[in-house]
Amino acid sequence: MIQVTELHKKFKTFHALKGITMHVKKGEIYGFIGKNGSGKSTTMNILAGLSHPSSGKCIVGEKDVSKIDHPSELNIGYLPEDPKFYPWMSAFEILDYLVSAKSNRTNKGRINEMLSWVGLEDAAQRHVGGFSRGMKQRLGIATALIHNPEIVILDEPSSALDPEGRSDVLRLITDLKQMGKTVVFSTHILSDVQKVCDKVGIIATGRMITEKPLSELIKENIVPIYDIKLKLPADTELTEKIKELEGITRVENINDMLSATVTDTDKDGVRLMQYFTDQKLAIRSFELRKNNLEDIFIQEVNGK
Ligand SMILES: Nc1ncnc2c1ncn2[C@@H]1O[C@H](COP(=O)(O)OP(=O)(O)OP(=O)(O)O)[C@@H](O)[C@H]1O
Ligand SMILES: [Mg+2]
CATH class of the missing domain: 3.30.70.980 (YebC, transcriptional regulation domain)
Incomplete structure (x- = not known):
């Protein structure tokens, strides 16, 4: 479902990704782990079609990310590290805006279903400007999933959440697996990886140092x-x-x-x-x- 080969990314003179190779199969939950600044977000931005690789190949779904004109062609759901929203809109309006932009009509049922799935049903009509970080993160997850994508890329989906919020996110990820979705998520919370992932990729200073099924990694080590x-x-x-x-x-x-x-x-x-x-x-x-x-x-x- 995702094939990344020898991916390099340079920011002017800084070489952030030095040949990342990554394989994610359909229906797999993939945990992407690495220290701060190791290159997780840079890789995920490229997977989401938001940033161009300096070299290397990156196939997401059936598409080569270097050959698309617009990220929407990838048909993925993406939660950025620090999701931003128009502060004067309500959570409902934000999702409504996204639904209407794609299909030219609203879908209240789907929007309410998503808001309740991420635990924001009671805050649906509140302005997002007043949301806490954790609430914004939940809304970010809802916006990533609103179009029911096959591939979901979540950059630290649980970083701003309290323990209950984190276990909610793990439940959402497990739900996605049951729906047959392919999920790549980055995190620093390794116990979360241990709970839900099928496969793990460990990145250090722009290089993938280990990539294997979680069970194998644990058995070997x-x-x-x-x-x-x-x-x-x-x-x-x-x-x-x-x-x-x-x-x-x-x-x-x-x-x-x-x-x-x-x-x-x-x-x-x-x-x-x-x-x-x-x-x-x-x-x-x-x-x-x-x-x-x-x-x-x-x-x-x-x-x-
Ligand atoms: N736009 C940019 N311009 C210059 N350097 C950048 C840019 N984006 C990222 N970098 C650098 O690339 C490296 C990897 O950054 P990245 O954000 O991918 O790390 P990360 O693994 O997501 O870290 P964290 O766990 O802190 O989120 C860092 O050294 C960072 O400073
Ligand atoms: Mg990051």
């Missing part, structure tokens, strides 16, 4: 980690010593919590515990966990 809190926080010397122990592949010391990635849960766990006992270091907590998408993301963007 899932490793046991011991989180250890000592009575006296570990210093650099102790952290380095633990790194040298057999079976330990990584050690991090964040907020006085030592996180040791191990190879063999039982043997290495005993070895760690033994080391602290030998050194007469009092342990406050010693817990085993599996790494999550957050850990995997940090490993991938930092080159493992």
Whole structure:
């Protein structure tokens, strides 16, 4: 449904995208993740036909984005990072304007259905100038979906939302999947990716560093980690010593919590515990966990 090959984008002398390749199948929910400034919005603007690539190929639906005259030819729904609306119009009027512009007639039923789908039914007649950021984001989602597009591109759809709003957005994305839509969304909230995505693309400084089904990414990277809190926080010397122990592949010391990635849960766990006992270091907590998408993301963007 979306095929991006060797996509480059230069802003004057700044090389923002350095050969992005991306594959999104029909009906897939694709999570696009990367640090601030890594190139997510730049890529999504190109997918939406709003910005021209410097080189490379980008097929969205059946269309080559370099060969269209107007973004509307792509027939996609797009939520920009920071949606803007005429402040004097109501939410209903904005959707009505979009519907009428395309079909020359209004469709109250569809507009009300969309407003209720995004949870804005009670604010339908209020001026958008008085909307909170989260309300604007919900309206942005409604405007992206009003024409019932097959492909939906959402740039951080849940960034301005409270926890309830975020879970609403996840529900909307799940609804879209059930309708058979193809969804690409960017986010910093990795637990959201873990909840709804089929596939994940990780971008770092304009390059796609990993792209695979979420289940594969987790299966390949899932490793046991011991989180250890000592009575006296570990210093650099102790952290380095633990790194040298057999079976330990990584050690991090964040907020006085030592996180040791191990190879063999039982043997290495005993070895760690033994080391602290030998050194007469009092342990406050010693817990085993599996790494999550957050850990995997940090490993991938930092080159493992
Ligand atoms: N119009 C522009 N002119 C110059 N540089 C730009 C322009 N748009 C984006 N950039 C640069 O391209 C890089 C990628 O920006 P982009 O907005 O795509 O990042 P992002 O991954 O969406 O980040 P965030 O998570 O903060 O939204 C940044 O270094 C940014 O400064
Ligand atoms: Mg962005």
